[in-house]
Amino acid sequence: MNAPTPTPAAPSLARLLDAAADAVGAVLAGQSLTQALERPVPALRPGAQALAFHAMRWLGGARAAQAALVNRPPPAALAPLLTLALTLLWPRAPVLYAPHTVVDQAVACARKRHAPGAGFVNAVLRRFLRERDDWQQRLEAKSLEARWQHPAWWVQRLQADWPDDWPQRLQAAQVHPPMFLRVNARQDDADGYVKALAAVGLGARALGSHTVLLDRPAPVPQLPGFAQGRVSVQDLNAQLAGPLLVGDGADRLPAGARVLDACAAPGGKTAHLLELADLDLLALDADAQRLQRVDDTLRRLGLAAETRVADARQPATWWDGRPFDAILLDAPCSASGIVRRHPDARWLRRPDDIPALARTQAELLDALWPLLAPGGRLVYATCSVFKAEGADQLEAFLQRSGGAKPVASPGHVGGWLDNEPADPAAPSTAGDGFFYARLDQQASAKV
Numbered sequence: 055m056n057a058p059t060p061t062p063a064a065p066s067l068a069r070l071l072d073a074a075a076d077a078v079g080a081v082l083a084g085q086s087l088t089q090a091l092e093r094p095v096p097a098l099r100p101g102a103q104a105l106a107f108h109a110m111r112w113l114g115g116a117r118a119a120q121a122a123l124v125n126r127p128p129p130a131a132l133a134p135l136l137t138l139a140l141t142l143l144w145p146r147a148p149v150l151y152a153p154h155t156v157v158d159q160a161v162a163c164a165r166k167r168h169a170p171g172a173g174f175v176n177a178v179l180r181r182f183l184r185e186r187d188d189w190q191q192r193l194e195a196k197s198l199e200a201r202w203q204h205p206a207w208w209v210q211r212l213q214a215d216w217p218d219d220w221p222q223r224l225q226a227a228q229v230h231p232p233m234f235l236r237v238n239a240r241q242d243d244a245d246g247y248v249k250a251l252a253a254v255g256l257g258a259r260a261l262g263s264h265t266v267l268l269d270r271p272a273p274v275p276q277l278p279g280f281a282q283g284r285v286s287v288q289d290l291n292a293q294l295a296g297p298l299l300v301g302d303g304a305d306r307l308p309a310g311a312r313v314l315d316a317c318a319a320p321g322g323k324t325a326h327l328l329e330l331a332d333l334d335l336l337a338l339d340a341d342a343q344r345l346q347r348v349d350d351t352l353r354r355l356g357l358a359a360e361t362r363v364a365d366a367r368q369p370a371t372w373w374d375g376r377p378f379d380a381i382l383l384d385a386p387c388s389a390s391g392i393v394r395r396h397p398d399a400r401w402l403r404r405p406d407d408i409p410a411l412a413r414t415q416a417e418l419l420d421a422l423w424p425l426l427a428p429g430g431r432l433v434y435a436t437c438s439v440f441k442a443e444g445a446d447q448l449e450a451f452l453q454r455s456g457g458a459k460p461v462a463s464p465g466h467v468g469g470w471l472d473n474e475p476a477d478p479a480a481p482s483t484a485g486d487g488f489f490y491a492r493l494d495q496q497a498s499a500k501v
Contacts, residue, residue, distance in 0.1 A: 079134035110397035291485030296326035319344030391487025444489030
């Protein structure tokens, strides 16, 4: 009789801190957290990801504390570890581990990373722990970054854009996002898929005809029919783009309509358009690697579109001269509306990124608008809560363009805490922050 295979021991917190500290250091050096988390070995990746995401949400307080506690920069190997440990000890942050465990395991990790500095790490963390409530109050009183866990310039931009509810927008970024699903309209509807989820022990509820909210996030392989294209993971407000472009009733695009998805990767909105209607769709993206994800998504869902690597701002390099009935411009942006899902974005962006992105968005609008057929439509979208990338961008385009008529434009949606469930254990129904505007081309007008 064969002996049972022993269950592998869970990695120690010290090992997880080591992997997560590398990820934190990579973000502070300008790399995305997604890329940084590709490095840990598979056994460490889930735990390191959880710690790194926590660190990104509470980095502002930790950085302020580290600056106040340490007179000179610590050794490079220890700086991100110290920052990470301070996020785990920050008073307002969720408690993931007992404070003494954090200190003990951070010191053990320091011995591995830079043994001479282990005592230094121990001293800094214990000093903070002895007076952490006082440290928090002092630091939050003088630092917007410590108080709101976002760069000061980000806080100030939200204060200017949203004077009545900017705190709710910042608080929303600290909340773990719910998991929304988009049911493939060619295969099922929300009610039917909720029953399929119940059959495998996953609780969920339908929100509309093809949107489902899981009671708690679940690994994608557990979703019934995912590999067969029955369902996709997509935020509630990201699902607004497809219906807004396709329309309904007399306003609906006809079968075979020629459609451009101008900045298509990773392909969620591309696929949604094709689930909703039979379209002759061209999907562009300037990044060949990201465009491959569009192809992969369409293949899984059993959908077809032409995909092409191209810069949508330069139609002369890719357009065949045939006008489009509809264009989706999901433009590159700051990602300020999806920062709860990508908490590193707030630390990777710089103040001058916003005007640079706004210029790119304006260039895309100006380049694509003339490609519409008379009476055609364009949906401009960004996953941003900054008005420079939304309402202000739209207003500027309307002033310089001819024949653009705003139709059924939701404007800025989501990105703040509202309509929260009465049951604290229930998942939030708040969607990410987006801006949407549909513009219809008048039959006799061009830019």
